[in-house]
Amino acid sequence: MRSEFKIGIKQPRKRSNAAISKHIKKEPVIRQYLVLAEQVKQVLEGTPPRSMRSVAKWLGYSPARLSQIFKLASLSPSIKEEILLSDNKKIAPITITSVCTIANETNWEKQMEMWRNVKSPDLRR
Numbered sequence: 001m002r003s004e005f006k007i008g009i010k011q012p013r014k015r016s017n018a019a020i021s022k023h024i025k026k027e028p029v030i031r032q033y034l035v036l037a038e039q040v041k042q043v044l045e046g047t048p049p050r051s052m053r054s055v056a057k058w059l060g061y062s063p064a065r066l067s068q069i070f071k072l073a074s075l076s077p078s079i080k081e082e083i084l085l086s087d088n089k090k091i092a093p094i095t096i097t098s099v100c101t102i103a104n105e106t107n108w109e110k111q112m113e114m115w116r117n118v119k120s121p122d123l124r125r
Helices: 017-025 029-045 052-059 063-074 077-085 096-103 108-119
Strands: none
Touching (some): 029 096, 052 063
């Protein structure tokens, strides 16, 4: 026989979906896309195997757009770390197009050089 009783512990207040969305929208777009790219990478490598087309359909993106976002997963670890951990003001103006150009480079040292150029306010204009 099982007995139940209440013990006066308050449950943490749950955030509404609107509050979560508002918090997410404060994050720089490039950071949001990098997180999405890493999540898509996990789905594609998981079981059962998924295709880029099926994941794009599930997320509501075109396969071309999702492929562009997915390129961010091939950035060097130091660039990923900086995007994820740096101050919002420093990375907010950086576009996905400029970062995808960096991700196309296979040499991580060259990626870092290109990343420094993208972050430089003088060269971004």
